[in-house]
Amino acid sequence: MFLQWLKLNNFTNYKELNFEADAFLNLIVGDNAQGKTNLLDAIYYLSHGTSYRYHQDQQLIRWNADFFTITAVTKNKYNLNKLAYSYKDNKKNITINESKLNKIADLLGIFTVVFFSPDDLYIVKGNPSLRRKYLDSELCQVSPKYYYYLQQYRKTLLQRNRLLKEIRLNKSNKKSLEIWNIQLAKYGAWLIIKRLEMLNKIKPLARLTHRKLSDGLEELEIIYSHSLDINNNHFTLEWLEDFIISQLESCFDYDLMRGFTTKGPHRDDFVVKINGYNLKEFGSQGQQRTAALSLKISEVEFMYGETGEYPVLLLDDVLSELDKKRRDQLLALVSDRIQTFITCTETSFLNKNILEKASINKVSRGILKKIK
Template identity: 35%
Template sequence: MKLTELNLHHFRNYDEAQVEFSPQINVLIGENAQGKTNLLESIYVLAMTRSHRTNNDRELIEFGKDAAQIKGNVQRELGSLKLELDIGKHGKKAKANHLEKARLSEYLGQLNVILFAPEDLALVKGAPTVRRRFIDMEFGQVSPKYLHDLTQYRDILKQRNRYLKQLQSHEAQDQLYLEVLSEQLAAVGGAIISQRVKFLSELEGYAQKLHQSITQGKEKMTFEYSSTVKDAATLTEVELSEALMELYQQNQAKEIFQGTTLYGPHRDDVRFLINQKNVQTYGSQGQQRTTALSVKLAEIDLMKNQTGEYPVLLLDDVLSELDGARQTHLLKTIQDKVQTFLTTPGLSDVARNLIKEPRIFHIRDGQIIPEKQPELKTEVFYPTKQDKTANKE
């Protein structure tokens, strides 16, 4: 999967922009506040229909304008695909090959991306919400069923929490309706946990190999799914749903008193263990960064296995956060494997020596300036008298 061309119209600080990309590594060089991260963000938004930097779509539109548009040409194994995302005051519209999708969820998966930004180093030491968001965003790209179940779960959860608050304030008294909502939530909640456990098991396999390579076999990394359901990783989907329903029944009074749902996948977490020790708690900063790097890079192979194609990799100023050894491992992993977009104020000597034939773009005040590619040196051959004689013979 490759993004061959991108067109921006009133997106962030880009009034109009059109650019063609290399199928290998594209380096976006620029100082702060010039637009290099905005360009990377536009690719993410085109793929995910939402930004990783803001929940306010209005911020994606150029100041003083009413709407923004992102267009992209994607080359997939089955052929080319034209994507278009319109962002306006009244929401977003997404099209694939000029056909508008009724729901944004139907559009997801047309262009798969993996984003690795400095804040992703908080994947390990950050709050559980960071890891849940990671799971939902990444797995939702490759599994329409997971995305559907997650959307359904969030809708039911919102209804159930609203009704719990009404019961808490005595605005409502019908606990039969609460039981109906609990049954619905438990059914889809069990499906979500079951899928998460399977996805994480596969991701763990890829991450272990990468982590052992980075640490030269000195460390073994494992994942542990931490759930409000006891022994969740060992239960079937049906058993998970039954266990959730039992928790809702046993703790009904407690949930009404607090006015919120206390059990389910929206409360779950993932622990990363290094040699059986929780790296969030006991790991050094170096171990935490190596773990985050291994997990993010493992997504590349996971998506390839799930979809049949490699995703597009977006690296937002990550090199400056990694030491030489981790830079080397990152760049060797992606070289000749996945189309990559890398933002940086400037390339380090390590990066310049490792990246083969990058296409470099300089970003200045919302302008994309391709760096002139070095011309191939050609030697002019002037035949001697002896050569001419030989040719005639």
């Protein structure tokens, strides 16, 4: 996957940008608050049709302007694509090769990215919903069916939770839950199986990456933790569907008391360990950061395995957080195979080899200049 050209108009602090990207390593250098993260966000937008950091498109319009556009030429193994996004008067318009996109789901696979920002430390440190988000967003990028099932699961869950509240108010009865239990089990079992399959692939990749980044000193482990009372590791989809139904039934009184569904993939989590201890509780900030980075880098390899194509890698402000050894290891891992965009405030700490290979761009107040 490659980004060839990026053109921005009135996107955050970019009045106008024309950027021809290098096929491998692109360094975006600049002081704080000049537009480095905004640029990565624009590239992320190409892939997801939404911003990584802002919740509303309105926030992306440059102050005092009334629209933004993002246009790009990207390349995947099948073809060149022209992607165009615009936002004006609360309306988003997306075209791919001049034809209008009807739903965001149709963007899947056209241009894929993996974004790593310092906030992603929370994959390791934060609450379970962030780890579920990591799994889900990853799987959605490679599997349209996962995206669809996740949406169906969430809708069904809302229905079931609504019904639980009605039962509590005697406006409905327990029997009416049955149909929702069956639906939840159907979607939920499939989601769990896919997550486990993904983690089984991610585990060795993340362990290897982490070993490299930690200079062989740290062994990373990832363990899925079920909210359902599952004790065995080998089960079929059919077994899991039946098991979820039985668990939903046996949790009925508890769910009713709490007013929501307490078991299922929406309550699952995973634990990250280093050398056998739980990183969330006992890891240093540096170890947590490196582990989060290992998880993200392994995502890149996972996507390659699933789709036959590397996504574009966006690394926001990671270099300054790593010591020299980890930094060199990271750059060695990515720079020859994967188109990578890295933001940093200075380049003096990068080794000569990398500086020679990289395209270097300096950004100042929303103006980007290629300096090499």
